[in-house]
Amino acid sequence: MKKRILVTGGAGFLGSHLCEVLLDQGHEVYCLDNFFTGKRENIVHLLQNPYFECIRHDVTVPYFIEADEIYNLACPASPVHYQYNGIKTIKTSVMGAINMLGLAKRLNARVLQASTSEVYGDPEVHPQPESYWGNVNPIGPRACYDEGKRCAEALFVNYHRQNRVQIKIARIFNTYGPRMHPNDGRVVSNFVVQALKGEDITIFGDGMQTRSFCFVDDLVRALVLLMNAPADVTGPINLGNPNEFTMIQLAEMVLRLTQSKSKIVFMPLPQDDPMQRQPNISLAKSSLGWEPQIQLEEGLQKTINYFKKVI
Ligand code: NAD
Ligand code: UDP
Numbered sequence: 401m402k403k404r405i406l407v408t409g410g411a412g413f414l415g416s417h418l419c420e421v422l423l424d425q426g427h428e429v430y431c432l433d434n435f436f437t438g439k440r441e442n443i444v445h446l447l448q449n450p451y452f453e454c455i456r457h458d459v460t461v462p463y464f465i466e467a468d469e470i471y472n473l474a475c476p477a478s479p480v481h482y483q484y485n486g487i488k489t490i491k492t493s494v495m496g497a498i499n500m501l502g503l504a505k506r507l508n509a510r511v512l513q514a515s516t517s518e519v520y521g522d523p524e525v526h527p528q529p530e531s532y533w534g535n536v537n538p539i540g541p542r543a544c545y546d547e548g549k550r551c552a553e554a555l556f557v558n559y560h561r562q563n564r565v566q567i568k569i570a571r572i573f574n575t576y577g578p579r580m581h582p583n584d585g586r587v588v589s590n591f592v593v594q595a596l597k598g599e600d601i602t603i604f605g606d607g608m609q610t611r612s613f614c615f616v617d618d619l620v621r622a623l624v625l626l627m628n629a630p631a632d633v634t635g636p637i638n639l640g641n642p643n644e645f646t647m648i649q650l651a652e653m654v655l656r657l658t659q660s661k662s663k664i665v666f667m668p669l670p671q672d673d674p675m676q677r678q679p680n681i682s683l684a685k686s687s688l689g690w691e692p693q694i695q696l697e698e699g700l701q702k703t704i705n706y707f708k709k710v711i
Contacts, residue, residue, distance in 0.1 A: 409473030411438030459496035480585030486544030493548030573640025577616030578706035595660035605669030615699030
């Protein structure tokens with residue numbers, strides 16, 4: 401059945417891939433974005449499609465459109481960008497959630513929230529299951545993002561309990577791939593761009609902190625599966641690739657795959673930078689029948705090929 405689907409943050413990294421997949425499935429897609437970190441280039445190839453519409457709008461302001469489903473992705477995701485204007489980041493997460501939940505309630509539409517592994521903060525439980533409540537500093541530099549996303553989760557479950565809104569909460573772990581912004585500041589894009597330009601690879605801290613990286617195609621597939629799962633599968637549900645790497649291992653893999661002569665340099669570790677992160681994806685496996693298929697080396701190669709073209 402052809403559905404009308406609203407994707408907030410649709411011109412961003414994940415959102416643009418999601419719009420593409422939904423159009424390929426035969427749906428009508430409305431991409432809503434204020435272009436803070438999103439780019440027209442990410443969606444320009446979709447503009448000719450008569451079933452695609454791009455709307456310049458800010459999710460902190462209410463918006464009305466007829467839709468069957470809403471994917472709420474609008475929010476800067478890189479620490480550099482979400483800390484640029486912390487107040488705006490909180491408003492985007494909280495008021496954006498209120499506006500999209502209000503719209504979903506009015507339309508009786510399903511609404512999916514792009515939450516994050518950051519709700520676990522610097523986790524003391526490893527790997528992280530959904531039942532873990534997290535270890536977040538509520539007043540630190542990452543709080544605008546972490547607490548904004550935690551408040552959005554609370555709003556989602558309350559609209560579900562009180563108003564029976566059909567909700568889906570995806571806790572997304574570090575995801576990478578083509579269309580990340582070259583100056584985005586996240587580790588994969590930083591290392592790949594630095595390696596391709598022959599610049600120093602900047603490792604923050606001693607490089608022994610870990611992350612688990614999911615390729616964008618795997619993640620987008622999971623978001624669509626979650627949206628289409630039975631109504632009682634509301635989440636929160638972890639979505640990510642459980643293969644865990646230190647930042648040194650990541651830097652070495654990028655250097656090998658790009659055959660770059662860049663040198664590794666060590667820089668101060670930002671405050672509250674989580675030391676470890678790895679999703680427990682048992683719930684995604686059992687309730688969505690999903691697990692990632694693209695491992696880091698293969699996904700990095702695709703990402704490197706993309707950045708070779710754009711920088
Ligand atoms: P991104 O920065 O590329 O995309 C975010 C998009 O939202 C951009 O197009 C931006 O312009 C738009 N946006 C920001 N504020 C807005 C506002 N007030 N109104 C309308 N549009 C606004 O980031 P991404 O990696 O594509 O992340 C998408 C979503 O997924 C975010 O909500 C993020 O928190 C979540 N997420 C991403 C990751 C990841 O590793 N990529 C991990 C966890 C969660
Ligand atoms: N990082 C790094 N060098 C960089 C950018 C990031 O060593 O140029 C580190 C960062 O300190 C963190 C990890 O890589 O430990 C992941 O950072 P990112 O900003 O990608 O995501 P997040 O910290 O939100 O998981």
